[in-house]
Amino acid sequence: MSITLNWGILGAGNISSQFVHDLCLNNEKGNNEIKHIVRSIGSSSKGKGQYFIESNCIKSSNNEDVIPAIQSYDEFFANDQVDVVYIGTPHPLHKDQVIQALENNKHVLCEKPFTINSVDANEIIQLAKKKKRFLMEAVWTRFFPSITLLKEYIFEDKVLGKINRLFVDFAYDADIENLPISSRLRDIKLGGGSLLDIGIYSITYARILLDENVGTDAANFETKSFLTLDNVDKVDYTSSILMKYVDGKQGILTCSNYTDGKEPFLRLEGSIGTLEMWAENPACPKKFKITFKDNTDPIEYEDNSGYNGFIYEADAVAKDIAQKKLENNTMPLSETLLVMEIMDKVRAENGLIYPEDK
Numbered sequence: 001m002s003i004t005l006n007w008g009i010l011g012a013g014n015i016s017s018q019f020v021h022d023l024c025l026n027n028e029k030g031n032n033e034i035k036h037i038v039r040s041i042g043s044s045s046k047g048k049g050q051y052f053i054e055s056n057c058i059k060s061s062n063n064e065d066v067i068p069a070i071q072s073y074d075e076f077f078a079n080d081q082v083d084v085v086y087i088g089t090p091h092p093l094h095k096d097q098v099i100q101a102l103e104n105n106k107h108v109l110c111e112k113p114f115t116i117n118s119v120d121a122n123e124i125i126q127l128a129k130k131k132k133r134f135l136m137e138a139v140w141t142r143f144f145p146s147i148t149l150l151k152e153y154i155f156e157d158k159v160l161g162k163i164n165r166l167f168v169d170f171a172y173d174a175d176i177e178n179l180p181i182s183s184r185l186r187d188i189k190l191g192g193g194s195l196l197d198i199g200i201y202s203i204t205y206a207r208i209l210l211d212e213n214v215g216t217d218a219a220n221f222e223t224k225s226f227l228t229l230d231n232v233d234k235v236d237y238t239s240s241i242l243m244k245y246v247d248g249k250q251g252i253l254t255c256s257n258y259t260d261g262k263e264p265f266l267r268l269e270g271s272i273g274t275l276e277m278w279a280e281n282p283a284c285p286k287k288f289k290i291t292f293k294d295n296t297d298p299i300e301y302e303d304n305s306g307y308n309g310f311i312y313e314a315d316a317v318a319k320d321i322a323q324k325k326l327e328n329n330t331m332p333l334s335e336t337l338l339v340m341e342i343m344d345k346v347r348a349e350n351g352l353i354y355p356e357d358k
């Protein structure tokens with residue numbers, strides 16, 4: 001069965017560009033199982049929308065003969081050619097934009113972090129249930145083939161033996177002091193700081209690699225944390241979380257906007273083997289190696305597909321919507337809530353308060 005999904009892309013910025021790259025590449029490669037069509041770009045300016053289409057080479061030849069409309073945000077939500085809205089705007093805008101999309105009967109894929117806190121996340125989850133529309137947080141990391149493979153190796157084949165510790169560091173030098181204070185990385189009103197932006201991935205790797213299950217089926221764990229808050233910006237650019245599961249295994253989860261992290265960015269230690277992962281961008285798990293204490297041949301993997309990696313979550317969304325599912329099994333809404341609750345707790349422990357919390 002062939003599936004065609006009509007996308008509306010909200011926000012003509014960085015991540016929306018990377019996302020549509022993969023949709024167009026999918027069509028260029030002639031995938032006959034799933035076609036993704038970009039129907040509309042919702043943008044604050046027509047000129048920016050036009051530049052977005054040109055710079056991302058969205059053409060009728062790679063978009064099923066469709067040139068996307070460029071629409072204001074209000075026109076965009078009302079576009080009846082759009083099945084699913086992709087939200088690629090700064091964190092604090094997500095909640096109201098998900099509500100607007102759902103109120104217009106659209107399905108929604110919303111960038112991470114889903115919202116600023118778990119109370120807001122729960123509110124939009126309840127609305128999606130009421131409106132009977134598909135809703136998912138765009139935690140693309142979970143959908144890479146490497147992750148499916150690793151879950152099999154670790155939890156079914158148990159190639160690492162008993163898991164003891166996980167180290168994950170998502171760190172890059174964002175040159176914070178030279179960014180304008182209005183940047184979404186710095187501005188507390190735009191959800192600035194590292195925890196919600198990149199610390200969320202360190203937590204996600206722990207959830208993927210230390211627990212076979214997701215959401216309501218998750219194993220019990222506890223966390224302790226430190227955030228260092230910037231005196232002027234009042235947000236965190238350095239974050240460390242310790243996680244301990246009931247069976248004793250631990251996650252040491254860090255992130256920073258002050259320094260480029262070292263490779264491998266991730267190490268998972270088991271009783272008989274060790275997993276290491278490399279990536280230019282740790283959100284994007286394209287390369288891993290498993291080595292064994294007894295010097296058995298290592299297992300190595302590299303994704304050379306040419307995709308940024310967003311196609312994997314986009315295909316999952318297309319299949320779910322075609323099957324009339326309201327949420328995804330790999331990234332269910334209960335997992336979104338669980339991770340939001342971890343971040344709420346970390347912020348409460350360290351006094352990081354956003355306007356949305358008040």
Ligand SMILES: NC(=O)C1=CN([C@@H]2O[C@H](COP(=O)(O)OP(=O)(O)OC[C@H]3O[C@@H](n4cnc5c(N)ncnc54)[C@H](OP(=O)(O)O)[C@@H]3O)[C@@H](O)[C@H]2O)C=CC1
Nearest residue numbers: 011012013014015016043044088089090091111112113283
């Ligand atoms: N999955 C991933 O790997 C990544 C996810 N993200 C997530 O995507 C979201 C957007 O990040 P990113 O694309 O880097 O951000 P950008 O600043 O590059 O783009 C955001 C876009 O949102 C729109 N926008 C609407 N209101 C505002 C506002 N007040 N300030 C700034 N932009 C606004 C603008 O588009 P317009 O003018 O066209 O309306 C802007 O271009 C974040 O929530 C982030 O966490 C980001 C990077 C990687």
Ligand SMILES: O=C1OC[C@@H](O)[C@H](O)[C@H]1O
Nearest residue numbers: 112172185197198281283
């Ligand atoms: O999701 C993300 O991943 C890559 C980072 O560079 C970016 O700031 C963040 O939003």
